[in-house]
Amino acid sequence: MPGQSKIAAIAPQASEIAILGAGAVGQLICHQLHSAGLAVGLMARESFASHIEATHWQDLVFSPLSRHNTNTESVTYRVPKLDIESKSAQQIKLLIVCVKAYQVLDAISPLLDKLSPQCHILLLHNGMGPHLALAPRLDGRGLSLGTTSQGVLRQSSWQVKQTGQGLTQFGHFTGPELPQTLRERLLHAIPNSEWVEAIIPSLWQKLAVNAAINPLTALHQCPNGTLAQAQFSTTIANILDELVEVAAYDGIELNRHFLEERVYRVIELTAANFSSMHQDVAHHRLTEIEQINGYISNRARAHGLSAPINAQMCQAIKQLSATKPRSN
């Protein structure tokens, strides 16, 4: 293939880090960990139906971010495809879950009684909620959470292209902490990443960006930049007002002014992009609305409050999706 170099490297040692969910983000993180020399393997959906006992390999193609739309050279590399039924699964020390928010529980549930009791779990998705459902089921394992503003596009099953750089944040949520050595390796491997003392406020801040941008771009079928127009400012302000109030009841103090500035900065920086929800609706896929505006409205209800604009966004996206047959 033109513009592509083969640098296949086989790491013979057992994988100490496994990535569950071999989609866009899963393959991006896999590439970054593999490039840093870490023993990483993939758990793709098809592994569960597989009767192959031993570890086998997967070739992946990664295209780095291209500046000025120039042709960048893609790299092909090879990582183990992990089978949860194999003995090597017991050696996994860190499981990074890179599925969509609504897929987390279904993806991880079959693994919980098979992973080692020491295996640490890290959830990396947009939206919030799965951590609350997963926490009581950890059986003494540690749980960390993360959020990334890197951008990546899946071009085919085993080929992804990085489309944006951005901050990635991780932090401890509950149970035993991620061992220091693994934490350092993770931060070293993922560009522009940091460990934060309090991850939940960071997740709320990312939630604010997604809650303001994603449903409006899907409903109005527009790129992110269109939301800078004055006609959207009241709705965006209302979404943020409700979010800040609900977060405060959850014990998280957010700076309303800072949040709004952040939302408009993302609108400007990603002006030409179509949000993930816009794309999910356009491609007739399930959206993460339930874990974004739906989470705000559910947490409001849990505190005896209401978050009518977020509830309305949630309802409108579900209605819009219902008019289109789903492909997943």
Ligand SMILES: NC(=O)C1=CN([C@@H]2O[C@H](COP(=O)(O)OP(=O)(O)OC[C@H]3O[C@@H](n4cnc5c(N)ncnc54)[C@H](OP(=O)(O)O)[C@@H]3O)[C@@H](O)[C@H]2O)C=CC1
């Ligand atoms: N793409 C991006 O640029 C960014 C995405 N995010 C967030 O990251 C998360 C992941 O997004 P993204 O990678 O784009 O999504 P994708 O749909 O590309 O990847 C999800 C992957 O999870 C797999 N999966 C689903 N269910 C299971 C299961 N039960 N067992 C094993 N694998 C499973 C899917 O398999 P299959 O292929 O078979 O469906 C798919 O490969 C989302 O929350 C998204 O909002 C955050 C920042 C940027």
Ligand SMILES: CC(C)(CO)C(=O)C(=O)O
């Ligand atoms: C930041 C934003 C809104 C960029 O499009 C995003 O995270 C998404 O589309 O889900």
